[in-house]
Amino acid sequence: MRHSAPGSLFFRNAEQVLTLAGLPVPRRGKALSQLGIIPQGGVLTQGTTVLEVGQSRALEAKARRLKAEAIDCRGSVVMPGFVDSHTHLVFAASRVGDYEERLRGKTYEEIARAGGGIRLSARKVRQASISSLARQGEGFLKQFAAHGTTTLEVKTGYGLDVAQELKLLEVIRRLSKTSKLELVPTLLAAHALPAEYAGRPAAYIETIILELIPVAGRKKLAEFIDCFCDRGAFSVELCRRVLRAGERQGLIPRLHAEQLSHTGASRLAVEFEAASADHLDKLSTADIRALARSDVVATLLPGANFHLGLSAYPPARKLIEAGAIVALATDFNPGTSPTLNMQFILSVACSALRMNPAEAISAATINAAFALRRANRLGSLEPGKQADVIMMDVSDYREIPYYFGVNHCRMTVKAGAVVSCQ
Numbered sequence: 001m002r003h004s005a006p007g008s009l010f011f012r013n014a015e016q017v018l019t020l021a022g023l024p025v026p027r028r029g030k031a032l033s034q035l036g037i038i039p040q041g042g043v044l045t046q047g048t049t050v051l052e053v054g055q056s057r058a059l060e061a062k063a064r065r066l067k068a069e070a071i072d073c074r075g076s077v078v079m080p081g082f083v084d085s086h087t088h089l090v091f092a093a094s095r096v097g098d099y100e101e102r103l104r105g106k107t108y109e110e111i112a113r114a115g116g117g118i119r120l121s122a123r124k125v126r127q128a129s130i131s132s133l134a135r136q137g138e139g140f141l142k143q144f145a146a147h148g149t150t151t152l153e154v155k156t157g158y159g160l161d162v163a164q165e166l167k168l169l170e171v172i173r174r175l176s177k178t179s180k181l182e183l184v185p186t187l188l189a190a191h192a193l194p195a196e197y198a199g200r201p202a203a204y205i206e207t208i209i210l211e212l213i214p215v216a217g218r219k220k221l222a223e224f225i226d227c228f229c230d231r232g233a234f235s236v237e238l239c240r241r242v243l244r245a246g247e248r249q250g251l252i253p254r255l256h257a258e259q260l261s262h263t264g265a266s267r268l269a270v271e272f273e274a275a276s277a278d279h280l281d282k283l284s285t286a287d288i289r290a291l292a293r294s295d296v297v298a299t300l301l302p303g304a305n306f307h308l309g310l311s312a313y314p315p316a317r318k319l320i321e322a323g324a325i326v327a328l329a330t331d332f333n334p335g336t337s338p339t340l341n342m343q344f345i346l347s348v349a350c351s352a353l354r355m356n357p358a359e360a361i362s363a364a365t366i367n368a369a370f371a372l373r374r375a376n377r378l379g380s381l382e383p384g385k386q387a388d389v390i391m392m393d394v395s396d397y398r399e400i401p402y403y404f405g406v407n408h409c410r411m412t413v414k415a416g417a418v419v420s421c422q
């Protein structure tokens with residue numbers, strides 16, 4: 001929600017300002033490590049945008065003229081807010097029962113086949129009201145803000161029928177109005193096969209295409225269309241139909257791809273010039289090459305591997321070395337990745353995926369902004385861009401992933417207004 005127009009802020013004397021400034025193109029290969037660091041830096045905002053970024057001393061006079069509110073950033077790192085380009089924010093209840101069963105030895109797919117997993121979340125959503133779903137979402141959004149996330153994608157996917165998916169889109173619409181963060185809605189009706197359609201996946205897909213996608217498109221309830229293209233979920237051919245139908249309604253494709261098995265989903269993402277292909281655990285060498293040649297953002301979600309207790313992680317190094325556009329996101333959801341903390345994702349990306357801290361930060365800001373088709377406005381601190389700024393209580397950006405499991409964020413500013421301060 002936008003209140004009165006924000007004034008001017010002066011982030012002053014930061015140990016490091018990470019500008020992420022550069023050409024307006026996604027970061028690949030070595031460019032991923034370039035954070036555009038200004039030591040003893042400052043950021044001056046005016047209204048909703050960044051006015052100037054530079055040596056703190058050089059901004060003093062202008063800040064005074066503007067009567068900017070000065071924020072003392074000594075001992076801190078100032079950087080763009082995190083862009084979390086993959087979340088399943090709206091669900092009714094945790095799945096701690098599934099969690100415990102997995103800890104006793106059952107796999108994610110076994111639990112799903114037995115009626116747990118996504119279908120359990122769908123049963124819970126069916127019983128929940130729009131206002132109770134929104135209330136829970138609002139609580140999570142406060143935490144996202146407190147951890148430095150300023151923009152997040154939000155998927156449906158626990159409705160699994162036309163009315164329930166529309167209900168989830170309505171929850172997202174309400175949250176966009178009440179939250180100070182920016183929410184990007186994605187329709188993920190093809191997430192799991194509802195029990196009523198057992199053995200008839202094509203019939204479910206047909207229903208979505210005829211009755212849901214046109215409504216979501218016409219009413220502009222979603223911006224992106226996503227499918228869970230995997231073993232136990234939907235085939236490449238059915239997902240192709242969904243993406244095509246989405247495109248006809250102006251929805252931009254993105255995909256859950258190659259998470260549990262290799263299906264060819266990442267090639268489908270390339271075929272559609274999708275905004276992103278997400279997970280990518282089971283990529284082949286040829287897939288990596290195809291992604292690297294494309295503009296599809298390879299979005300890695302290592303929170304899921306961590307929470308599922310897997311020993312294998314997506315091939316970040318191979319993707320970076322091949323020249324793919326790599327992004328990182330939480331995948332916040334009750335089944336595989338119940339974390340909303342992008343800082344923790346950076347720690348896993350470094351320690352388990354062997355990304356370096358600079359690569360991880362680019363992947364969680366500017367490249368994620370590309371994945372949401374918002375890089376012209378978000379993801380870096382440059383004059384004219386939106387003033388989405390966070391202040392982190394570390395004096396060297398590498399300490400963000402290094403001191404893992406704690407919240408370093410002291411202040412979160414969205415579009416020039418303070419939305420969280422701790």
Ligand code: NIG
Nearest residue numbers: 118228304331333334335336
């Ligand atoms: O991204 N892979 C599919 N969807 C989610 C998991 C959803 C759930 O288990 O509730 C994911 O990991």
Ligand code: FE
Nearest residue numbers: 086088256331
């Ligand atoms: Fe997901």
